[in-house]
Amino acid sequence: MSDSNPRRLLGAFIRSHREHLPTPAKSIGRRRTPGWRREELADAAGVSVTWLTWLEQGREVQASVTTLNRLAQALSLSPAERASLFDLAGRHDPDTTAEVPMDWLPQLLTLPDHFNGPAYLIDRVWTARAWNRQAAELFVDWLGVDSSERNLLNYVFLNAKAQQFIVDWPDRARRLAAEFRADYHRRPLDGELQRLVDQLLTRSPAFAHYWQQQTVLHREGGERRFSHSLRGLLSYRQTTLVVAMQPDCKLVCLVPNV
Incomplete structure (x- = not known):
């Protein structure tokens, strides 16, 4: 059965997109995994490595709209991917128009x-x-x-x-x-x-x-x-x-x- 916990889904989503980022041109040392290291994403998004690690692990950490915006920019997310980032974090993206749920018409x-x-x-x-x-x-x-x-x-x-x-x-x-x-x-x-x-x-x-x-x-x-x-x-x-x-x-x- 797939995991439906929003926190763990958010963590998996961020980790997957971090690992798909192009390796930095000034990368130092041998890399065991593709993409960016957590330290590199944390630095680009202006967050601590510990906080980012807990976020990717699906722990009980809160991400503000400002932080999510920086993460989206650092991860080079498309508009659809950015929307999913905010959806999974339970935050409203100020750059989008809110949806109005209704019963089927x-x-x-x-x-x-x-x-x-x-x-x-x-x-x-x-x-x-x-x-x-x-x-x-x-x-x-x-x-x-x-x-x-x-x-x-x-x-x-x-x-x-x-x-x-x-x-x-x-x-x-x-x-x-x-x-x-x-x-x-x-x-x-x-x-x-x-x-x-x-x-x-x-x-x-x-x-x-x-x-x-x-x-x-x-x-x-x-x-x-x-x-x-x-x-x-x-x-x-x-x-x-x-x-x-x-x-x-x-x-x-x-x-x-x-």
């Missing part, structure tokens, strides 16, 4: 039908809640009438047909795991999220491999290509929309590339 379920191309809604655990006819015809083994699996992650990582359907599956699967980690870090104590992660860690070696890399990405758009059994190679431009008052809801729209 029923009227959102009709949104996919307003699009001509494939469109679908996924909830906080990335299970499809609504989709249009075009999406069902494209994602036959996920959103089709004969499919019983509606969770996007389970479909991508546990359905063998997905690997044949999704062009460049390894890269897409890696990015999907990194995008999901951003959501997971916002709610590490969410039981349903934790059960999904544990199931994937147990049943999918590929997910376990990507998950252990601690990579975090915002859910981004771009080209998506699929090898359809009846329609051949298809190419779309994907856009993901987040409803301002319902941040758990993602509307994914696919526009055919001409």
